[in-house]
Amino acid sequence: MELDLDTVSVIQAKAIEFLFEFGPKILGALLIFIIGKFIIGFLIKTLDKVFLKYNIDQSLSSFLKSFSRAVLYVLLFITIASNLGVELTSFIAILGAAGLAVGLALQGSLSNFAGxxxxxxxxxxxxxxxxxxxxxxxxxxxxxxxxxxxxxxxxxxxxxxxxxxxxxxxxxLSQKPTRRVDMAIGVAYGTDLKKTRKVILDTLKKDDRVHAEPEPVVKFASFGDSSLDLVVRCWTDAGDLWPVFWDNMEALKEAFEANDIEIPFPQRDVNHYYPEGIPAAKSLGNPDGGQE
CATH class of the missing domain: 2.30.30.60 (SH3 type barrels.)
Known part of the structure; x- marks a missing residue:
């Protein structure tokens, strides 16, 4: 279907009328957005400098900057809507209704904000x-x-x-300045525990990072399957926790070797029985159960 000249003229007139009526508002809104974005960036940077100057806690400053940025952008969009001719009363009512709907849909996000x-x-x-x-x-x-x-x-x-x-x-793990280092050590059955305790404590004393107070503790903890299990505890600065643990575990291994303290391997006693229930050694003719 072809448009006649009168229809084309009407469309052109309407387009020109719309352009003259809303064109400046659209350009104004775009200009407000660009300037507003620049101002928001400037204000956030200024806030950052103020927080640094007054040594505001970094967690609080990060939260306040995020919140301020969100509020400023909401105000910017309200200003743009007002410039486009949207009545603020109606816009705020629509925004409130939309906010309620969004709030119900984003209960998790509101919980995160409260958190x-x-x-x-x-x-x-x-x-x-x-x-x-x-x-x-x-x-x-x-x-x-x-x-x-x-x-x-x-x-x-x-x-x-x-x-x-x-x-x-x-x-x-960072709130307190000191931390306790816990080491679990096993030595062979028959080992002199008093000697072992002295070797461990002497090794720990050589490390300046280990605190004298509270003093290191070495206690016998349990009878293991293949070892006598000891618990070693000492205190150090929080930042030195793992270096103290790793370095002293290696130092204790070397100290045990130098003092002939055996670190045991897992051991098992195995007895073999024939189906009749007679031990294999006795079936070979040794009534005591040993090897001939």
């Missing part, structure tokens, strides 16, 4: 702490309004919802 607030108030951990939570062990890298990022020891970043963190147990 983030609780984390910032009660401070079970802060950025840089090593924590164990939700099956993850690692260093806290960032606390956002909804999620906390934890970098584990093989350099993987795990994102954990704040709601789960706030409502479950968290083990903070």
């Amino acid at each position: 983030g607030v609780l984390i910032l108030i009660f401070k079970p951990f802060k950025v840089g702490d090593t924590i164990e939570a939700q099956g993850t062990l690692g260093a806290v890298e960032n606390v956002d309004i909804l999620y906390t990022k934890v970098r584990n020891f093989d350099n993987k970043v795990v994102t954990i919802p704040n709601g789960a963190l706030a409502n479950n147990s968290i083990t903070n």
Whole structure:
């Protein structure tokens, strides 16, 4: 179907009218968005400098920056809608209704937001702490309004919802300045335990990282299948925990060898019986059960 000249003229007139009426508003909205985005970026950077200047906790500053950015963008879009001629009363009513619907749909996200607030108030951990939570062990890298990022020891970043963190147990491995080093050591049956205890304590004293108070402890723990099991405990700075453990395990191995203290291998006594229940050794003619 071909359009006649009158119809084309009407369409052109309407297009020109629309362009003159809404074109400046659209250009204005685009300009407001560009300027607003620049201002938001500037304000967030300013907040960051203020937080650094006043030594605000990094977890709190990260949370506040994320929250402020979200609020500023909402205000920016309200300004753009107002510039386009949308009545603020109607827009806010629509926004409220939409917010209620979105809130019902995103209850988990609201729980995460509330969890983030609780984390910032009660401070079970802060950025840089090593924590164990939700099956993850690692260093806290960032606390956002909804999620906390934890970098584990093989350099993987795990994102954990704040709601789960706030409502479950968290083990903070960095909150206290000292940690206890636990070592389990086995020596052969027949070993002189007093001599062994002295060798262990003398070895630990050579390591300056091991604290004198509380003093190291060596206790006999149990009779193992092939060994006498000892528990060795000492205290050190939190950052030295694993180096002290690894270095002293190696040092104790060398000290045992130098002092003829045997580290046993697993041993088993095996007795073979024929189907009649007679021990194999007796069936060979030795009534005592030994080899002839």
